[in-house]
Amino acid sequence: MLVVFKVKLPKVEIATEMANALLVNSEFIQKIRDKDSFDMSTASPQVIADLIEASRLEMEIKLFYPTGENDLKYIKTFAFTNRKMPNILFLNLKKLNRTTESIAATIIHECIHVIDNAASEYTFGHGDNSSKGKGNTAPYWIGNLANKMLHANAAELVFDQEEDSSTDTIV
Numbered sequence: 117m118l119v120v121f122k123v124k125l126p127k128v129e130i131a132t133e134m135a136n137a138l139l140v141n142s143e144f145i146q147k148i149r150d151k152d153s154f155d156m157s158t159a160s161p162q163v164i165a166d167l168i169e170a171s172r173l174e175m176e177i178k179l180f181y182p183t184g185e186n187d188l189k190y191i192k193t194f195a196f197t198n199r200k201m202p203n204i205l206f207l208n209l210k211k212l213n214r215t216t217e218s219i220a221a222t223i224i225h226e227c228i229h230v231i232d233n234a235a236s237e238y239t240f241g242h243g244d245n246s247s248k249g250k251g252n253t254a255p256y257w258i259g260n261l262a263n264k265m266l267h268a269n270a271a272e273l274v275f276d277q278e279e280d281s282s283t284d285t286i287v
């Protein structure tokens with residue numbers, strides 16, 4: 117799967133690169149494969165890992181700015197997809213004041229929806245839009261995995277530096 121973003125907006129451009137890198141990251145895919153099961157899913161984590169790896173879908177990110185009355189229901193939404201335009205991720209311009217990693221995790225969450233929508237023999241969504249009790253559904257769990265892995269990578273760099281300095285002290 118490939119995520120495409122054609123607007124000159126560095127934060128989202130970087131988040132898109134992060135998401136694309138994760139989608140082909142073997143550690144990311146393996147962590148999904150190692151999972152026992154997902155709630156609200158007819159596909160095993162192993163099948164979902166295979167679908168992510170095999171997917172040749174392209175998803176384009178478009179930005180939206182909720183203004184009119186019709187958009188009110190989207191004011192609190194980070195992003196949404198629409199079955200009529202299955203390959204477009206609408207990202208809320210008003211919800212970009214957060215880390216790039218968090219935006220990348222949102223993109224991954226929506227990628228799982230796009231892959232779910234394209235896999236007619238399975239379903240692995242999260243029902244309604246309430247996030248309550250959805251942590252073990254595929255889109256939430258995989259989105260959270262992305263968030264943890266992206267933030268952990270930054271922490272790991274700091275850890276390495278600390279380890280170097282303690283080694284210096286011992287020597």
Ligand SMILES: [Zn+2]
Pocket residue numbers: 225229242255
């Ligand atoms: Zn969702």
